[in-house]
Amino acid sequence: MPELVLELNGRTWTLDPSRSYTLGRDPQGDLVIDDARVSWRHATISWNGRGWAIEDHGSTNGTYVQGQRVQQTELGAGSAVHLGNATDGPRLSLSAAAGAYSAPAAAPQQAAAAQQGWQQQPQAPVQQPHAPQQAPQQGWQQPPAQVPAQQGGPRPQGASPVHGDRSPTTFHQFSLGRVMRIGRALENELVVSDLQVSRLHAEFTATPDGRFEIRDLGSHNGTYVNGQPIAKSSTVLIGAGDIVGVGHSTFRLVGDRLEEFVDTGEVSFSARHLTVTVDGGKQILRDVSFGVPEKSLIGVIGPSGSGKSTLLKALTGYRPANQGDVLYDNRSLYKQFAELRQRIGLVPQDDILHKELTVRKALKYAAKLRFPADTTEAEREARIGEVLRELKLDIHKDKKVTALSGGQRKRVSVALELLTKPSLIFLDEPTSGLDPGMDRDVMQLLRGLADDGRTVLVVTHSVAELGLCDKLLVMAPGGSVAYFGPPEEALNFFGYTTWADVFSAFENYRDYDWAGRWKGSQHYQMYAADLDAVAPQAVNMPPPQQIRPPKPQSWGSQLFTLIRRYVSVIASDKGFMALMLVLPAVLGAVSLVIDPDKGLLVNVNEQTGRIIPNGTATTVLLILVVGACFAGAANSVRELIKERVIYERERATGLSRSAYLMSKVIVLGLITVIQGGLVGAIGFATRELPSEGLVLGSMVMLELSLPIMALGFTSMMFGLIISALVKTAEKTMPLLVMFAIIQVVFTGCLFILHGTVGVNEFSYLMPSRWAVAAAGTTLDFNRINPNTDDPGSTDPLWDHDAAAWGIDMTALLALGALCGVLVARFLRRHEPEVMRK
Ligand SMILES: Nc1ncnc2c1ncn2[C@@H]1O[C@H](COP(=O)(O)OP(=O)(O)OP(=O)(O)O)[C@@H](O)[C@H]1O
Numbered sequence: 026m027p028e029l030v031l032e033l034n035g036r037t038w039t040l041d042p043s044r045s046y047t048l049g050r051d052p053q054g055d056l057v058i059d060d061a062r063v064s065w066r067h068a069t070i071s072w073n074g075r076g077w078a079i080e081d082h083g084s085t086n087g088t089y090v091q092g093q094r095v096q097q098t099e100l101g102a103g104s105a106v107h108l109g110n111a112t113d114g115p116r117l118s119l120s121a122a123a124g125a126y127s128a129p130a131a132a133p134q135q136a137a138a139a140q141q142g143w144q145q146q147p148q149a150p151v152q153q154p155h156a157p158q159q160a161p162q163q164g165w166q167q168p169p170a171q172v173p174a175q176q177g178g179p180r181p182q183g184a185s186p187v188h189g190d191r192s193p194t195t196f197h198q199f200s201l202g203r204v205m206r207i208g209r210a211l212e213n214e215l216v217v218s219d220l221q222v223s224r225l226h227a228e229f230t231a232t233p234d235g236r237f238e239i240r241d242l243g244s245h246n247g248t249y250v251n252g253q254p255i256a257k258s259s260t261v262l263i264g265a266g267d268i269v270g271v272g273h274s275t276f277r278l279v280g281d282r283l284e285e286f287v288d289t290g291e292v293s294f295s296a297r298h299l300t301v302t303v304d305g306g307k308q309i310l311r312d313v314s315f316g317v318p319e320k321s322l323i324g325v326i327g328p329s330g331s332g333k334s335t336l337l338k339a340l341t342g343y344r345p346a347n348q349g350d351v352l353y354d355n356r357s358l359y360k361q362f363a364e365l366r367q368r369i370g371l372v373p374q375d376d377i378l379h380k381e382l383t384v385r386k387a388l389k390y391a392a393k394l395r396f397p398a399d400t401t402e403a404e405r406e407a408r409i410g411e412v413l414r415e416l417k418l419d420i421h422k423d424k425k426v427t428a429l430s431g432g433q434r435k436r437v438s439v440a441l442e443l444l445t446k447p448s449l450i451f452l453d454e455p456t457s458g459l460d461p462g463m464d465r466d467v468m469q470l471l472r473g474l475a476d477d478g479r480t481v482l483v484v485t486h487s488v489a490e491l492g493l494c495d496k497l498l499v500m501a502p503g504g505s506v507a508y509f510g511p512p513e514e515a516l517n518f519f520g521y522t523t524w525a526d527v528f529s530a531f532e533n534y535r536d537y538d539w540a541g542r543w544k545g546s547q548h549y550q551m552y553a554a555d556l557d558a559v560a561p562q563a564v565n566m567p568p569p570q571q572i573r574p575p576k577p578q579s580w581g582s583q584l585f586t587l588i589r590r591y592v593s594v595i596a597s598d599k600g601f602m603a604l605m606l607v608l609p610a611v612l613g614a615v616s617l618v619i620d621p622d623k624g625l626l627v628n629v630n631e632q633t634g635r636i637i638p639n640g641t642a643t644t645v646l647l648i649l650v651v652g653a654c655f656a657g658a659a660n661s662v663r664e665l666i667k668e669r670v671i672y673e674r675e676r677a678t679g680l681s682r683s684a685y686l687m688s689k690v691i692v693l694g695l696i697t698v699i700q701g702g703l704v705g706a707i708g709f710a711t712r713e714l715p716s717e718g719l720v721l722g723s724m725v726m727l728e729l730s731l732p733i734m735a736l737g738f739t740s741m742m743f744g745l746i747i748s749a750l751v752k753t754a755e756k757t758m759p760l761l762v763m764f765a766i767i768q769v770v771f772t773g774c775l776f777i778l779h780g781t782v783g784v785n786e787f788s789y790l791m792p793s794r795w796a797v798a799a800a801g802t803t804l805d806f807n808r809i810n811p812n813t814d815d816p817g818s819t820d821p822l823w824d825h826d827a828a829a830w831g832i833d834m835t836a837l838l839a840l841g842a843l844c845g846v847l848v849a850r851f852l853r854r855h856e857p858e859v860m861r862k
Pocket residue numbers: 303304309327328329330331332333334335336
């Protein structure tokens with residue numbers, strides 16, 4: 026095979042045709058060219074079977090042969106190539122090798138290069154793919170060869186890079202007229218061992234007329250073509266260059282072969298010109314660009330309000346930037362959000378765990394919600410075991426999350442995100458509130474995660490362990506970049522000895538042009554200039570229906586899991602359970618002290634035949650109604666706010682809003698209805714009641730208790746509204762008290778509402794009004810509590826007939842349903858922006 030000798034800056038390499046060579050500023054590349062005009066991964070030189078060729082990887086400043094910018098061209102002895110500039114960019118001269126290729130010959134050159142400061146990757150043994158065997162009768166073939174996905178591996182002829190300059194992991198050969206099914210199950214022609222993939226996920230068909238199709242087989246996590254999801258069970262034609270995504274794998278057609286790329290996490294990541302503008306035109310993130318190679322840990326620091334959280338939201342797509350792009354493995358995150366979102370893990374500042382559960386249970390429910398419905402319990406358990414071992418949590422797995430230290434708890438949050446093997450992990454202040462030892466522990470954990478083949482970005486306030494990061498991004502007031510580069514050079518860059526000084530400078534010179542200082546620096550030239558050279562572009566996200574996350578589980582299955590998890594959480598909190606019983610019992614019992622010997626019947630003066638108002642009945646009903654209102658609302662008022670962070674994260678991973686809400690309504694509804702029953706049973710048990718009800722005949726006590734139970738339910742729904750509206754849990758208590766007092770006022774027991782224009786109509790919005798009315802129809806409230814100001818006038822809501830009882834109950838429950846609709850709307854406000862559909 027013909028070798029080529031490459032000469033650059035007076036040094037020479039004998040190129041081996043069995044591998045390719047990456048050129049660029051990336052220290053991990055084969056030929057490292059430290060020139061700002063050269064891109065991080067600029068180009069690759071490889072033997073294509075016929076000759077040597079150079080291929081540009083979309084470099085900013087271009088690759089030039091004979092003064093012409095080239096994308097891909099063949100090279101021969103005597104060729105000269107300039108990188109970054111046609112005339113004075115670094116020049117590669119190529120000449121024929123003197124003798125036949127011999128592997129040892131390369132070694133001394135490598136050693137020499139290393140001594141001279143040139144970094145070359147050790148020449149890892151690379152398996153050359155064998156010529157694929159054509160076996161049409163057998164249909165699809167298993168891969169003829171496994172090629173390690175690493176830089177510098179051989180690339181098949183004619184293929185252009187899809188994922189940076191990574192090489193395909195595997196090739197699959199196929200023949201016309203055959204079908205190749207992809208899935209997790211062993212019976213597929215192409216088995217993908219990835220829990221994100223359904224057992225029978227999709228199938229490629231090579232039609233007899235030479236076209237190729239991909240058909241989704243009703244997969245849980247979706248099949249994607251060029252980052253866009255295809256409809257469930259639909260078929261789409263694919264052509265050369267189209268990328269089909271299935272779980273962590275992507276496939277591309279090259280001739281009659283299918284190249285498979287498996288995302289093992291070792292992918293590059295960059296942000297270009299990210300700018301976020303809020304209503305009113307104010308920019309809160311300004312032109313942020315940075316990029317890192319695979320396996321990087323990036324620290325982000327900056328003073329309060331410098332846009333760190335905004336940046337995190339832009340990078341994760343939670344709140345996409347208005348301008349710029351985020352490139353994941355050279356693919357646009359925004360354009361291909363539907364597919365790439367599944368590769369992102371986000372650990373918010375607050376723990377995304379139910380603290381009452383044990384570590385294992387918390388992970389079990391998370392896995393059940395995030396993995397496709399067709400994963401078995403054993404598969405999920407196995408993955409949980411792997412993650413627990415990886416994060417050294419297996420000894421704590423049966424402990425409740427509350428019993429763990431802050432650092433361990435953070436580990437569990439990370440473990441939860443790692444379940445689905447994300448390649449990019451973002452953490453928002455994971456060490457806030459931790460002592461210095463735990464801070465180090467968490468940062469070392471992140472270092473390990475990056476080293477194991479992931480890109481990890483951590484926003485932090487703690488500067489003690491920044492040295493563990495590969496790169497540091499310092500944000501300046503106003504949301505612009507003040508520095509990006511190695512952490513050890515950062516203080517020097519700012520000219521201070523401590524970070525406290527740097528932050529003081531940010532504070533004292535808020536209007537200083539920190540971004541201008543950064544852009545005028547050498548560090549900028551070295552670490553960000555080439556990313557910035559691409560013109561900023563406006564963000565055009567696909568329509569919301571295309572970026573909706575797939576629902577790995579059906580609605581019913583999500584609901585079932587959520588109910589089980591919620592019941593587990595409640596069951597593990599014995600104090601709460603006891604309170605739920607004691608509260609209605611006490612509220613019911615206090616009504617017994619009110620004129621204990623008096624009943625709830627109409628008082629008629631036997632001599633005169635006139636009706637005497639029965640104050641005991643109105644007071645008892647008032648107390649029971651207030652008890653039910655209070656118990657119902659108190660159950661739910663903290664429910665959504667305390668789980669908001671968990672909800673936000675789970676919503677981004679495909680949780681259904683309505684399934685979530687319904688799980689709360691069912692569990693809390695059941696609890697409040699039982700509590701209402703208890704309040705009614707205690708309150709009415711010792712009282713003299715009418716002998717016949719209007720609807721349930723002799724079951725008068727039940728007929729009277731049903732409005733109390735329904736009131737408990739509707740009050741619980743009001744509580745959920747409060748919980749969905751407030752920003753902090755502390756605000757719920759005053760609102761709960763306010764709600765209960767308003768209910769007292771509008772019961773109709775304290776003053777006559779009927780006939781008071783405006784007030785009466787307003788009272789129709791109050792659940793207590795309808796509950797008192799429904800019980801009042803049975804007790805005949807128009808006679809128990811007659812309108813003395815306007816004798817003879819009666820309240821139609823209190824009419825002593827079954828129809829009035831039915832209307833009152835319907836109105837009460839309809840109010841509850843209306844609250845449900847409102848809660849769903851308010852919940853939407855707390856979802857990642859891309860989820861608000
Ligand atoms: N939706 C919005 N509308 C208007 N201004 C906003 C909005 N979101 C954030 N801001 C403002 O943008 C700036 C950056 O906010 P951001 O939360 O990203 O800062 P931060 O660096 O994360 O701060 P901290 O360290 O305090 O969390 C702040 O001044 C904030 O008030």
